[in-house]
Amino acid sequence: MCYCYRRWPEIRVHVLWECGAAQDVWAGCLVRIQKIPNGQSDNFQLFGDLMDKLTRPEFEFFLVQAWFIWNQRNIVIHGGSFKEPGWLNKRATEFLEEFHQTQVQLSISTPLSPRSSWQPPPASVYKVNFDAAIFSNLNCSGFGAAMSVKGLLVTCSEEAEVLACRKALEFLVDAGFSNVIIEGDNENVMRAVSSSSRNHSWLGNIYEDVKWLMRGMQVVSVNSVKKGGNEVANVLARHAKNVVDEMFWIEDSPPPAVKALYHDSINIQ
Structure with a gap:
């Protein structure tokens, strides 16, 4: 049964979407996510509904936030406590921004003049x-x-x-x-x-x-x-x-x- 609310089976769609602890988090996030109803049979149906109704950035945010919710449940199971829902929403936004910035920083380029001899890489590379x-x-x-x-x-x-x-x-x-x-x-x-x-x-x-x-x-x-x-x-x-x-x-x-x-x-x- 659900570790947080013992009345419901701890299936994945419940853990990420329908559990009261998860709903507290979703209640403070994007309005379009809040409007997705409960009652999905499994995560495949939930993800399908979200992909149909959300933009790509909104769906990315959902995935990051779902990962944080899953992570927080593991922390609770191992003796910790849930973070405040507002903190989780703020951290999910920051996390996604960090990820996008990192992709820009890791952009790769091809030298215009190829070298004619092999050179060793820097240390640790x-x-x-x-x-x-x-x-x-x-x-x-x-x-x-x-x-x-x-x-x-x-x-x-x-x-x-x-x-x-x-x-x-x-x-x-x-x-x-x-x-x-x-x-x-x-x-x-x-x-x-x-x-x-x-x-x-x-x-x-x-x-x-x-x-x-x-x-x-x-x-x-x-x-x-x-x-x-x-x-x-x-x-x-x-x-x-x-x-x-x-x-x-x-x-x-x-x-x-x-x-x-x-x-x-x-x-x-």
Whole structure:
């Protein structure tokens, strides 16, 4: 039963919307949210009604406030007490403003003049370089970054590069890296990845996947580099021709790329 009001089952729609403790919070927020009636069967119906009747900023506010209500219930269950509803509404507004400001501060840019040699990242920041190679005789492609993997059949170099970028970001997420610099040697791909506008090309869905993965990380910058500054990733991409399954080297120098790594190390400025 509901931890705050023992008369009702503690289902999700009750916790976030119908519980008296939640209603005290909603009563002090946006008028349009207050007008949404009770009686929804579940959260899916509640969210559907809200999405139909609220603007996007209003729905974003609802989601943030619902998160605060859920968080506050956990605090109460573990011995704490509810914050005053007015404080929760004020904090939700501030939280959403902070989030939007952060997105502006984390906006990314592509340098106009790509570098010709690889450079190490600043302290506490990781860099991922990726590249793609197309093996027309095998009807497949290879992706190289911190990994080397034989990929799918692709139709052009741009498709191969953006798929390689997505694979590199998936690796970063799985490995737990968040504070990163992303580098590739296809200027068009890097420009599209760093753009804040939606990509409407036939590869748009893949670009949106890339941006969605980036939103979960602290991306310092997205850079375009020349082939000479991306040689390790290039070597790994070409090595994928000989690979059947995914291969990972963690903390070790990938044997196929040792020569390229040495070249990078002696050219660091």
